[in-house]
Amino acid sequence: MRERHDRRRGRGSAARRAGAAAALAALALGGCGSPGGSGTAAAGSPPPAGAVSVAVSTSPRSWSTERFQKALSKHGGTSRTAKATVGNARVGALFARSADGDHFCTASVVHSAAKDLLVTAAHCVHGGKGGSYGSDLVFVPAYRDGDASEGQWPVTRIVVDQRWISSSDPDLDVAFVTVGEVGGRNIEDVLGGNTLGIDKGFGKVVQITGYPATAVSPISCFNRTTQQSQYQMRIACTGFPGGTSGSPWLASFDRATRTGTVIGVIGGYQQGGDTADVSYSPYFDADVQSLYDQAAGASG
Numbered sequence: 001m002r003e004r005h006d007r008r009r010g011r012g013s014a015a016r017r018a019g020a021a022a023a024l025a026a027l028a029l030g031g032c033g034s035p036g037g038s039g040t041a042a043a044g045s046p047p048p049a050g051a052v053s054v055a056v057s058t059s060p061r062s063w064s065t066e067r068f069q070k071a072l073s074k075h076g077g078t079s080r081t082a083k084a085t086v087g088n089a090r091v092g093a094l095f096a097r098s099a100d101g102d103h104f105c106t107a108s109v110v111h112s113a114a115k116d117l118l119v120t121a122a123h124c125v126h127g128g129k130g131g132s133y134g135s136d137l138v139f140v141p142a143y144r145d146g147d148a149s150e151g152q153w154p155v156t157r158i159v160v161d162q163r164w165i166s167s168s169d170p171d172l173d174v175a176f177v178t179v180g181e182v183g184g185r186n187i188e189d190v191l192g193g194n195t196l197g198i199d200k201g202f203g204k205v206v207q208i209t210g211y212p213a214t215a216v217s218p219i220s221c222f223n224r225t226t227q228q229s230q231y232q233m234r235i236a237c238t239g240f241p242g243g244t245s246g247s248p249w250l251a252s253f254d255r256a257t258r259t260g261t262v263i264g265v266i267g268g269y270q271q272g273g274d275t276a277d278v279s280y281s282p283y284f285d286a287d288v289q290s291l292y293d294q295a296a297g298a299s300g
Contacts (some may be wrong), residue, residue: 021042072205072224077236077277082209082220084142086258089150090140090191091218091229093249094124094212099140099148106218107139107177108248110196110262112296114178115188119196120246121267122160122175128168133158139179141191145216145237153179153187161287171231171282175246176295189217193249195259198289199215202227204263208237213234225249232269233281240279245272249281 063214082088093103105124110117125134137155140148151227157178163174164266179187187193205223221237233249240247249264264281266272282288 002080019021022093032045043082068132072222076223077221077238079219079221079237079239082218084144086192087250087253087260088209088218089142090194091209091211092139092150093143093243094120094155095140095152095247096134096139097136098138099146099152099229101142102142103211104213104243105139106244106246107267108192108209108246108262109141109187109191110176110292111188111193112295115186115193116118116156116180116297117188117193118177118179118249119262119265119271120177122164123157123168123267123271124175124246125158125175125177126160126165126213129166131168134198136222139177139187141187143211144218150191151182151187153182156180157295159184159291164222170268172287172291173271173282174265174284174291175286176292176293192257192259192267194259195246195261196284196288197251197263198284198286200251200261200263200284202233202283204251206235206251206263206289207253207260208235208240208244208249208266210240211242212241213240213243215243216243219244231274231283231285233264233283234269235279235281236277238277239267239278240273241276244279246258247279265270 090109092107094105094107095101095103105120105132107118107120109118125137139153141233142150157179161172163169180288196208202249205222205224207219207220209218211218211283219239225233225235245266247266250260250261251263253260266279266281268282269280
């Protein structure tokens with residue numbers, strides 16, 4: 001594994017810079033789409049040749065368009081400490097070896113048949129061109145103020161695209177990792193999992209929750225995405241520093257199931273962004289679907 005200061009490049013590097021409340025974010029997300037939807041990932045498909053692996057609060061059901069736009073205009077893009085909710089518990093920090101050390105990236109539980117899958121940024125778990133895979137990594141969901149009561153889940157497999165390995169292609173800065181059982185249970189059985197969203201388009205309202213490397217609690221923000229380039233998304237959210245790489249971009253939040261659809265992760269262009277208030281994500285398209293199929297097939 002590369003030394004910590006090398007592995008934590010870009011948004012995954014040591015913090016370089018010092019949201020609306022969770023209830024309002026849930027309101028916004030609940031109003032921007034139906035749960036699940038088409039284009040979601042399916043487990044068990046044949047692995048593609050290009051992938052490489054190693055062994056919120058209760059709220060009204062709908063808002064008027066005018067009220068929603070006012071809330072987005074007033075509160076969108078402002079980060080706050082994330083509340084301890086069922087949905088946020090599926091987001092956690094990545095550590096080397098154990099939660100006794102420093103966390104350096106963010107990951108989240110995504111649904112799979114084997115119920116053991118996370119999604120994060122590729123640069124969090126593989127150094128890209130000239131780099132190597134991370135080792136002895138653990139995922140600590142709902143980590144807060146030193147509390148790891150939801151368990152420390154060992155990473156057992158890392159799946160990244162071969163083109164990330166060979167060229168550090170920012171459009172493929174996505175990784176899926178499997179985690180082993182804790183107490184005889186799979187992580188999705190304990191926390192549930194969000195759906196993977198493919199080809200959902202641009203201009204979506206998403207909530208992002210992540211772990212700054214120097215903070216003891218996660219932060220959260222919601223806003224509307226824009227198109228940075230053909231295969232990159234952009235969002236304005238204040239104060240997402242080092243450590244938040246891999247944070248999920250959650251759309252179409254369903255208050256009944258407390259789940260949503262992950263359509264991006266902080267990463268990609270500038271490994272997630274070189275400024276405090278703007279973040280990026282690779283666009284989740286067929287390449288990401290293939291990567292998911294590889295990971296889900298291997299874990300199942």
